[in-house]
Amino acid sequence: MVNAFEIQGGKPLKGEITPQGAKNEALQILSAVLLTEEKVTVSNIPDIKDVNKLIELLGDMGVIVNRINDDTYTFEAKNINQDFFQSEGFKAKGGGLRGSIMIVGPLLARFGKASIPKPGGDKIGRRRLDTHFLGFEKLGAQFNYNPADGFFNVDASNLHGTYILLDEASVTGTANIVMAAVLAKGTTTVYNAACEPYLQQLCKMLNRMGAKISGIGSNLLTIEGVERLGGTEHRMLPDMIEIGSFIGLAAMTGSEITIKNVMYKELGMIPDVFKRLGIKLELRGDDIFIPAQDHYEIETFIDGSIMTIADAPWPGFTPDLLSIVLVVAIQAKGSVLIHQKMFESRLFFVDKLLDMGAQIILCDPHRATVIGLDKQVQLRGISMTSPDIRAGVSLLIAALSAQGKSTIYNIEQIERGYQHIDKRLLALGADIKRI
Incomplete structure (x- = not known):
């Protein structure tokens, strides 16, 4: 039996979502x-x-x-x-x-x-x-x-x-x-x-x-x-990878989302990295509120050179969120170099994003340059297979922001790490169904 998600993308979402335990x-x-x-x-x-x-x-x-x-x-x-x-x-x-x-x-x-x-x-x-x-x-x-x-x-x-x-x-x-x-x-x-x-x-x-x-x-x-x-x-702490995924989801789909009970002080530099991509977020109590944004612009370094986002052992930026950052950068204004230092072959899902219309140069197994579309062009829905947990959710975010229908196969990979993700997205107004 084949398990897949069918997604009609391009709709803004709205509401509250609570991250699962880590x-x-x-x-x-x-x-x-x-x-x-x-x-x-x-x-x-x-x-x-x-x-x-x-x-x-x-x-x-x-x-x-x-x-x-x-x-x-x-x-x-x-x-x-x-x-x-x-x-x-x-x-x-x-x-x-x-x-x-x-x-x-x-x-x-x-x-x-x-x-x-x-x-x-x-x-x-x-x-x-x-x-x-x-x-x-x-x-x-x-x-x-x-x-x-x-x-x-x-x-x-x-x-x-x-x-x-x-x-x-x-x-x-x-x-x-x-x-x-x-x-x-x-x-x-x-x-x-x-x-x-x-x-x-x-x-x-x-x-x-x-x-x-x-x-x-x-x-x-x-x-x-x-x-x-x-x-x-x-x-258990709330899952910081889920929290980062939901921040990215909100920005990419132009949605107003509140992420509940995030234990903000345990998130390290995660919120700051998303802010570097131009994403606005506010701390309200222990919730993160992300307003609906039509545009977000990637910062440059002080000397004007292209922003680089790389992973590192804690308290550096977690490698599990690099694929999310890469996807979110597709619709930003500006360019960013994503450098995956800690693992090989985690960037190979980029080919599916290229099929959807993203502007990405895969430099080598560890580095990809994303040239942001600034929401001038919408991604288009395609059929694709999820290679691992984190890439799977990144592709899911891309599909929710894309024009038309996407089908994601091998969703067992996503479900190894994200509980009842389809039901939780439905509650935000996503058009997602299991087939």
């Missing part, structure tokens, strides 16, 4: 429930595939999972079934979910051992898991790969604090190492640690459970190992 935070927080046998309550959990799969996996391991309402669950990891980690079921589920690597740190810390199927590769590049493994080894874990069953068996019966300099400021790598270190003997220092708000949330939650982590929000974390952790309650 997907990237959810994968870390849900893994952390394994660190204690006491009850942990988590709210503002997004209802999306990647997160639901992880919740299901926790249940299969023996965690008692109760859904209290739409976005709130309780977890009790009293009796974890160790045999499950050698099973075919775990191999199938764990291998198919990139977030499953996040359970390794907590399992090592609490039980002194873990098994993981050799992880599946991701389209963005393969170096991603080395940081996790190197960190665990520094803490004293030993890895044995069994080619017969395709599992890594990890022995961590003697985890001890140490100094770790991460080879890259990996968010998931930092989170995994922190979760392993909280119950290790002695003090661990992690330098070049990621410091994204998601990671700060995880560290604050662990401290409420009884961990001793200092340096939260900086790139140097100090973790004093403790004997055990207790239960807690935790509420």
Whole structure:
């Protein structure tokens, strides 16, 4: 069965939209429930595939999972079934979910051992898991790969604090190492640690459970190992990628939209980058109000040269929003160079935008120059396929602003990261249906 969105574009939208809980935070927080046998309550959990799969996996391991309402669950990891980690079921589920690597740190810390199927590769590049493994080894874990069953068996019966300099400021790598270190003997220092708000949330939650982590929000974390952790309650931040996507959507479609409860102080430079594209936005309480705009003009640098927007580790601009910025720039006045430094092949969806009538020069796999149309020419609707989560939403925004009908296939990719996106856009007045 083919799932696709059919969109009649070119209509301004209006209304309020509330961002879901942060997907990237959810994968870390849900893994952390394994660190204690006491009850942990988590709210503002997004209802999306990647997160639901992880919740299901926790249940299969023996965690008692109760859904209290739409976005709130309780977890009790009293009796974890160790045999499950050698099973075919775990191999199938764990291998198919990139977030499953996040359970390794907590399992090592609490039980002194873990098994993981050799992880599946991701389209963005393969170096991603080395940081996790190197960190665990520094803490004293030993890895044995069994080619017969395709599992890594990890022995961590003697985890001890140490100094770790991460080879890259990996968010998931930092989170995994922190979760392993909280119950290790002695003090661990992690330098070049990621410091994204998601990671700060995880560290604050662990401290409420009884961990001793200092340096939260900086790139140097100090973790004093403790004997055990207790239960807690935790509420996820709103998803900053969704917030950025909705700002872009409002500008591109000339819509008046209010984004509710955004936790503005956690958004870093995201609002400023959109302001550089000429988008007007106002903070009202903790809501962002975007007025309907017929035009928005990209700023230049002070010396008059073309604006460059590039991604960087936090507190730099998140790579997940670069594709949104690229699409929004299509209808701006002026030009901008988009430089995707952290991942390869994330700009290849540009060919679909060219088919819609955008003026973009793809310089190489990392850089694209967008020459804004200033809404003098409308994009035209086409049929297209979504290559990954972020490009999928960028194409959705382009389709909503385009003249005529667009069809987007492979929307499973979009739904890995955005909950009930069609229903939420319908509520703003979008003409979108699932076919």
